[in-house]
Amino acid sequence: MKDQLQKFIESIGPDSIAIIPAAHEARRSYDTEYKFRQDSDFAYLTGFPEPDAIAVIDPASKKPYTLYVRPRDPEMETWYGRRHGVEGAEKNYNADKAFSIDKFQGELAKLIDGHEKLYYRFGVDEKLDLQILAYLSGQRQRRLKTAYPPHTIMDPTILIHEMRLHKTPDEVELMQKAATISAEAHVLAMKATRPGMNEFQIESLIEAYMRENGASGVAYNSIIGGGDNATILHYVENNRPLNDGDLLLVDAGAEYEGYAADITRTFPVNGRYSKAQREVYDVVLDVQLQCIEATKTGNTVKGRQEFSIELLTEGMKKLGLLKGKTKDLIRKKEYMKYYMHGVGHYLGMDVHDAGRYFTDQTAKNSRPFAPGMVLTVEPGLYIPPNDKSAPSKYRGIGIRIEDDVLVTEDGNRNLTAAVPKDPGEIEALMAR
Ligand code: GLY
Ligand code: MN
Ligand code: MN
Numbered sequence: 001m002k003d004q005l006q007k008f009i010e011s012i013g014p015d016s017i018a019i020i021p022a023a024h025e026a027r028r029s030y031d032t033e034y035k036f037r038q039d040s041d042f043a044y045l046t047g048f049p050e051p052d053a054i055a056v057i058d059p060a061s062k063k064p065y066t067l068y069v070r071p072r073d074p075e076m077e078t079w080y081g082r083r084h085g086v087e088g089a090e091k092n093y094n095a096d097k098a099f100s101i102d103k104f105q106g107e108l109a110k111l112i113d114g115h116e117k118l119y120y121r122f123g124v125d126e127k128l129d130l131q132i133l134a135y136l137s138g139q140r141q142r143r144l145k146t147a148y149p150p151h152t153i154m155d156p157t158i159l160i161h162e163m164r165l166h167k168t169p170d171e172v173e174l175m176q177k178a179a180t181i182s183a184e185a186h187v188l189a190m191k192a193t194r195p196g197m198n199e200f201q202i203e204s205l206i207e208a209y210m211r212e213n214g215a216s217g218v219a220y221n222s223i224i225g226g227g228d229n230a231t232i233l234h235y236v237e238n239n240r241p242l243n244d245g246d247l248l249l250v251d252a253g254a255e256y257e258g259y260a261a262d263i264t265r266t267f268p269v270n271g272r273y274s275k276a277q278r279e280v281y282d283v284v285l286d287v288q289l290q291c292i293e294a295t296k297t298g299n300t301v302k303g304r305q306e307f308s309i310e311l312l313t314e315g316m317k318k319l320g321l322l323k324g325k326t327k328d329l330i331r332k333k334e335y336m337k338y339y340m341h342g343v344g345h346y347l348g349m350d351v352h353d354a355g356r357y358f359t360d361q362t363a364k365n366s367r368p369f370a371p372g373m374v375l376t377v378e379p380g381l382y383i384p385p386n387d388k389s390a391p392s393k394y395r396g397i398g399i400r401i402e403d404d405v406l407v408t409e410d411g412n413r414n415l416t417a418a419v420p421k422d423p424g425e426i427e428a429l430m431a432r
Helices: 003-012 040-046 074-080 085-091 101-112 126-140 157-165 169-192 199-212 227-231 275-293 301-319 326-331 423-431
Strands: 016-021 027-029 054-057 065-069 097-100 117-119 152-154 223-226 247-252 254-256 263-268 374-377 380-382 398-400 403-408 411-414
Touching: 003 016, 003 040, 003 054, 003 157, 016 040, 016 101, 016 126, 040 054, 040 157, 054 101, 065 085, 065 101, 085 097, 097 101, 101 126, 169 199, 169 247, 169 254, 169 263, 169 403, 169 423, 199 223, 199 247, 223 227, 227 247, 227 398, 247 398, 263 275, 263 398, 263 423, 275 301, 275 374, 275 380, 275 398, 275 403, 275 423, 301 326, 301 380
Parallel strands: 016 117, 065 097, 117 152
Antiparallel strands: 016 054, 054 065, 223 247, 247 263, 374 403, 380 398, 403 411
């Protein structure tokens, strides 16, 4: 059993039962599916890689961990791939007991009755929601002599996500691996980029490198934005030519053994930043370095966000994008015209990872950074191409610089430091 599952069992306590479903395959077109990606919470607790499984966790039982899985089926396996089956779930994934998923619904009452609390997240898996609701309403119509259905239903993700927020050393190792593969892919892209290429060539280069080096693929759709495509935050069409004199924004990260990296660099297509591009770049880089510094214990998520807004607003004034008192520009949210996203997010199994950003239910108290958290640091400036109020030399420039940072006892460690971001270093690399 994974340590994570052991810890979850201890935290829900003996009067509870938890039902945690795996993901299902998703249809892509007619009769083909997207490549399967396991649900992060399910993977975190069980490690079981197949769709359509359900974990039932019963802490009071001598055998607390049951998996319901797709049964072995020679014909299905010939067509669609190997299955671990009931035996494999016990042998390879250390389930105390395993059964065919076909048995699950019929055993629901036997499984759940007698526990005070049911840990189950409604609203994710509609089919399972209906099975559990049918069980609950069915039990209410019966006169129960031996055991009652639970009177409290709790969302287990609060507990699981708190655990996921604080990475163990083993998790950090996997995240470093995802980060290293991604960093190398970015360096490769910088070296290869030339005017006349297409965005999709850079995309394919990066993603091929990730796969070649053991990543399961990308952690999110790569953003390869040349010229003013860089001012579209989630630009994923990646099908335009790269022009001499433009910048290229590359936001791409690998997924390795279920863990994500998330890196952005913005570099000149022809290998040399123009003066105007450098002016904007230097502002963003300076803010990024200071915000990395600020990603440490003693600070909060909100404190860091406000810090980034302050610094970038100062920078916008310096560039002539905004005029007025910094305090007023912030109060009136004028800065949002050019900086409209957060300075970073938790990173882990999901690119925008699990974990609360506030310590209280009313979302008033921002969370302090703590060792084991991994966060991105990704300030940016995006000047729309048609923005008449911006100096014309800056119009259409979009710049983001993003690294992945692990909070440590005495500061932090940048997992993605291997990709250059100093403009001189980038130019030197591209000149080779
Ligand atoms: N690549 C998504 C993000 O930076 O949040
Ligand atoms: Mn990103
Ligand atoms: Mn990010």
